[in-house]
Amino acid sequence: MSSAEAVKEKSPGSEKATVGKAAVVEAPQKVTVKEVDLPEPGDREVRIKLEGSGVCASNIPVWEGRDWFDYPVTAGEPGHEGWGIIDVVGDGVKDLKKGDRVTALTYKAYATHDIAKEESVVKLPDSFAGKAFPGEPLGCAMNIFDRSDIQKEQKVAIVGSGFLGTLLVQLAKSAGAEVIAVSRREFSLETAKKAGADHLVEMDDHYKIIEKVNELTGGDFCERVIECTGKEWPLNLSIELTGTRGKLIVAGFHQDGMRSLNVQMLNWRGIDMISAHERDPQQYISGIKAAVKAVEEGKMDPYPLFTHSFSIEEMDKAYKHLTERPDGFIKALIVN
Template structure:
């Protein structure tokens, strides 16, 4: 393709990389419509690095941005709201000391549906040689670690995971590695098969409220669960999760997206004496701690995300990627936008 050839020639010079002045980026132009536009390449501030992206994960939390909500403004900034990027450092700000060009990194940034993005020095981490050539969407992998750590899982406990997408599958792996018994509850037959491949001891379709409770009681000999991790972000499964917990159990809210309020059964939560843990971190350093631990978990085999990356799309196919994540065709779990 001629455009690609021209870009490659602009990016290569004798002995060093010559950066282009523009790049391609996905733009959420209006609800349900994503365009790829040529925009100015970002320039790193004194404490930032510029990263040529190898890829960016497509996050379910971006679905409201794609579908549209009254409180969003369109068009959104180029590359936004991509936040699961990884790639190679191509330029550093004057005050940056921890990174140099050519190093492979994962980072927290917010316009990563693009060929390049910038990140603060403290919001990036080097990727170990053991991860060479592997996709590493650091934010969701770190998120899984942080949720797991907040869940206080112990060997021998019974843990129900409600909603087996990418996050639920990773949490299944981590809970099994810790020695817990896992009951995976999810809507799609495909998701339940993924849960089995990740080590789930039991699978239950997320269909009928009372049948699910009945099945979990049967599995646990009427004792119910020590922990329930809710990953769907939806109201009904959140209330179902409270039903599945034994007295003084812990309800971990892992999925909750920016699409409005929820009505929950506080009376039940109070009666059972449940600990309710909102497990998403908001502090940057906590995110980074999770990402660093995730890199170790992947390198050591405690967490294996690669089989869960079911679909890869080019930047030009970002619209198609979001059609997949909203429609969830059979066989879909996690999409990556990748760059050659």
């Protein structure tokens, strides 16, 4: 079976054993769990018995519904933050074996099993045994950090202190920066403080925030600003918090179409505006490998940020937490 057919719904009367499960978004805000035929890896592919998957904010449009999505969504989609143990190795695989504990780029990870190409798999060290490791978002944080080019003693504002923003607070502090965390929720600001943020600014009034950051930076604003919200207003706010010849890194996942931006301010201050989203799978893999190293070295600690866990049968609850973000919520995991 090809990777494109990796997880398929069992057809009535099939004689093939159906020992796997996958979540299916049947329609907007309706999800079920179905028995599925176990996928078989092709050449240079492996099958991973998934221990779990992270739940990503990019799933929100699929869950809420958009005109351009077809329902039901393919079983296991849009899960892409899985980790687990290899249980079947396809032909031609050289550097992986059955029993290896790994994280990988896969695309049907809201399931008990998924298929990955050999080059899209990263082995996890023994020191991570028993610990969740959703590699894709952790690798994403490392790639954003790399694109940000943060230097020692720079003033860095991170706008949005959710899972990604808090990881970037940790990484910016590891580089020796002075970090200003800007966030809407009090709980998120407290989380950023625990992660090492030097200053906390509530995201309430546009001009009060600018005035506060102006004060904290002696009128120079920030050499680096990382926008992590995916919303138009905080993106424009981030432009105004970026100093002359500074860099604005767009890390938020902007999924609502066009944006109106303060290009005048971008021009006037000579700001470099960088989209930190990667599309090359191998760059994601490089980021995941860097994330493994960063966690081993203590530069990044995601574990306090995994605040909620759900079984695959509780996918609807996971999606609702993702969209409603109750107090205390940062990152949900689906744990098999």
